[in-house]
Amino acid sequence: MPLFTIDQTKCKRDGICVAECPSQIIVQKDKKSFPELMAGGDEYCINCGHCVAVCPHGAFILNSMPPAACEPLDQNLLPDAPSLKHLLQARRSIRTYQKKTVSRKIISELIEAAHYAPTASNKQQVHWIVFQDPDEVQRLAAMVIDFMKQTLSLAVDEAAADRYRRIIRVWDSGVDRIMRGAPHLVVAHSPSDTSFPEADCAHALAYLELYAFARGLGTCWAGYFTAASNAHGPLIHTLGLPAGHRCYGAVMLGYPRYKYKRIPAREEAKLHFR
Numbered sequence: 001m002p003l004f005t006i007d008q009t010k011c012k013r014d015g016i017c018v019a020e021c022p023s024q025i026i027v028q029k030d031k032k033s034f035p036e037l038m039a040g041g042d043e044y045c046i047n048c049g050h051c052v053a054v055c056p057h058g059a060f061i062l063n064s065m066p067p068a069a070c071e072p073l074d075q076n077l078l079p080d081a082p083s084l085k086h087l088l089q090a091r092r093s094i095r096t097y098q099k100k101t102v103s104r105k106i107i108s109e110l111i112e113a114a115h116y117a118p119t120a121s122n123k124q125q126v127h128w129i130v131f132q133d134p135d136e137v138q139r140l141a142a143m144v145i146d147f148m149k150q151t152l153s154l155a156v157d158e159a160a161a162d163r164y165r166r167i168i169r170v171w172d173s174g175v176d177r178i179m180r181g182a183p184h185l186v187v188a189h190s191p192s193d194t195s196f197p198e199a200d201c202a203h204a205l206a207y208l209e210l211y212a213f214a215r216g217l218g219t220c221w222a223g224y225f226t227a228a229s230n231a232h233g234p235l236i237h238t239l240g241l242p243a244g245h246r247c248y249g250a251v252m253l254g255y256p257r258y259k260y261k262r263i264p265a266r267e268e269a270k271l272h273f274r
């Protein structure tokens with residue numbers, strides 16, 4: 001089966017698909033010819049669907065992704081730049097959560113949104129585990145504390161050791177600074193041999209955090225958990241990732257207890273134009 005076909009009744013031979021293909025495997029001999037696949041081009045297609053999505057005439061039929069399989073882009077649903085900028089600035093890391101849990105339906109919606117984050121070479125190799133049970137999330141936090149206790153003597157510097165000691169001390173007094181009492185934990189993992197697994201997972205988690213905020217939810221990176229997740233035997237066992245996968249990030253998730261009223265000031269961007 002060919003990689004793609006061109007509906008010649010619709011194609012206007014405008015060359016847009018040729019210009020937009022990231023792998024440059026679509027060729028057009030001249031302005032009168034229809035686009036064709038470069039010899040041996042199949043091998044280089046990353047199945048990103050840009051050819052289908054960009055064609056204004058619906059003439060490009062990628063066999064794995066015909067135009068009918070691609071949702072139309074609705075300009076009216078796009079936020080304007082000030083709204084989006086405000087959302088980006090207004091999202092906060094949330095560290096106090098309501099007891100209420102988030103439904104599986106809403107969590108699936110978050111993952112669906114995160115799933116549209118870019119991935120290197122469109123590999124789409126971000127996998128997810130969602131811990132739904134708040135007690136299980138607390139057990140994970142306890143494992144991170146065990147890890148901190150075991151590695152305290154190996155802490156790289158005194159500041160790090162001091163931070164660990166404080167976290168352990170407050171944990172022993174009933175305060176959770178690992179999961180912040182969040183009811184859920186969303187873990188992103190990838191095969192470690194993809195090109196950019198850290199970046200893929202971080203992008204996906206950032207999308208998830210922003211969409212969660214727009215949906216009235218709160219998130220916070222679980223950095224201590226992430227650091228322990230590939231190093232502490234009991235956590236590795238509990239996560240049970242497929243062979244060759246590593247955890248590259250995780251966020252706490254729940255309904256925030258408080259609403260923020262202001263956007264905290266940030267340092268000026270460290271920017272140099274050249």
Ligand SMILES: Cc1cc2nc3c(=O)[nH]c(=O)nc-3n(C[C@H](O)[C@H](O)[C@H](O)COP(=O)(O)O)c2cc1C
Pocket residue numbers: 091092093094095177220221222223224225
């Ligand atoms: C990689 C990474 C790891 C983080 N780890 C933690 C963490 O373990 N616990 C925590 O409370 N916040 C964690 N944070 C949240 C940051 O402290 C937070 O993003 C920062 O203070 C700015 O606040 P904002 O997210 O509300 O803008 C982490 C953030 C990032 C990007």
